Amino acid sequence: MSSENETRPPAPALPPLIAVVGPTAVGKTALAIRLALALDGEIVSADSRQVYQGMDIGTAKSTAAERALVPHHLLDIAPPEQALTLAEFRDLAYQAIDDILRRGRLPFLVGGSGQYVRAVLEGWTLTAIAPDPDLRLRLEADAIRHGAAALHERLAVLDPVAAAAIDGRNVRRVIRALEVCLTSTQPISQLQTRQPPPYRVWQVGLQRPVADLYARLDARVDAMLAQGLVAEVQQVRQRVLGLGLQATQPALTGLGYREIGQYLVGDLTLDAAVVEIKRNTRRFVRQQRNWFRATNPAIHWYEAEPDPTARILAGIHGWLTASALRADEC
Incomplete structure (x- = not known):
């Protein structure tokens, strides 16, 4: 006589979700694109400022060429005068992830905004x-x-x-x-409570030596200025403040936008604003590094150099195989 366990059909495995996290300027976007190309994936951005339209330079938003290589989601989804809440972002992220999975592709949640990442991965009920x-x-x-x-x-x-x-x-x-x-x-x-979402998650963390990361941060700020950061901030400020809103709107308080805003109103010289951007970005990166390590021991950390793509792909393939085998044994 067959037992109940023998006649019960195996439980289906939860659909997979890969998260790519790490501090600002560490190289998350480039890595995620390489992984997505290799695994037929799409990227869901988890950045608290890249959601806003017209904020491309100061947020280091993926370029048109990068988006042509791999579909990106949750970029440019709100005007800068709108304060998109964490709860709204979480719901939109779930919609994007589910849509990617329905089309048989692999979703990658990519970003350095720790709360946005955890709200999705841990199912925060906000x-x-x-x-x-x-x-x-x-x-x-x-x-x-x-x-x-x-x-x-x-x-x-x-x-x-x-x-x-x-x-x-x-x-x-x-x-x-x-x-x-x-x-x-x-x-x-x-x-605020938590109810884990219906995904099985594998998390990749990218890191660099501090001196290397700081050099990349400084070079990125200089590149942003050369690309037109001051004009971009001015346009965003004119739009937001022109609607009678305050300079405390999220779009105007992000790194770079706050300091250049101080320059535009005469509180700082441009040179002083650049120094502040670099100083505040370094402070933010230290917070990011501490946040991810202190709050999430499940992250698999890799050094950004030499290129870890092959080793990460091997880890993902092993995890996907092991997850499927465990589901079959249920």
Whole structure:
């Protein structure tokens, strides 16, 4: 007589998702394109600023030639005056990933925005509390009047868990957390839960020696300026501020856009703005490196030089094979 396990059909394997992560300027895009070309894949961008239209130079967005090689998703999906939320990004990412899988191709989630990556991979259930524009304006005014640190201290009183997880210099995130605390009965830290999405995930992390990475960062900033970063920032600012919005909009607070904005209003010289961009980018890269290593032990790390593509492909093929075998044994 057959047992229940013998008559039960094998459980289907969850569809695969490859994540390519690492700090800014480490070479994620070039690596992801090589992997996608080899594995019939498509790229889903996980960058908090590349979602915005008209912000190509300062975000190091994939070029038209790169997009012609491999389809890219979630680039240029929102105007710069729109504050695309993390919850909205997560939902759009799931839609893109599912569409890629339905067409029989392999999705690659690629980016250095740690929260955007984790929101997708860990299935963050994010608060659906609607923004309160009037409250936001008051909180933004408080930040200008009393400083970002005072706003963060207020959050620490209302929601110490959220305050510990949010960099006090990230005024937009502090304001959003305060907004939730002040307009709901629960702090934002209690409203955010996790439900892993229906994918099996293999994560690739790319790294370089610090000195090499810093040199690449500096060279990239110089190249952005030569390509027209100042004009790009000016156009984005004119569009956003022309609609009566504040300079705290996400499109204007990203690296490069904030510092060049300070130059455009006369708060910094151009040389000083460039120094600030490079300094702040290095600080951000240190945060990225620490974030990925501290929060995600599942990442398989590779040095960017010499080219690790062949070794990574071998690892992905082995993982795909092993995952299929485990599913057959169920």
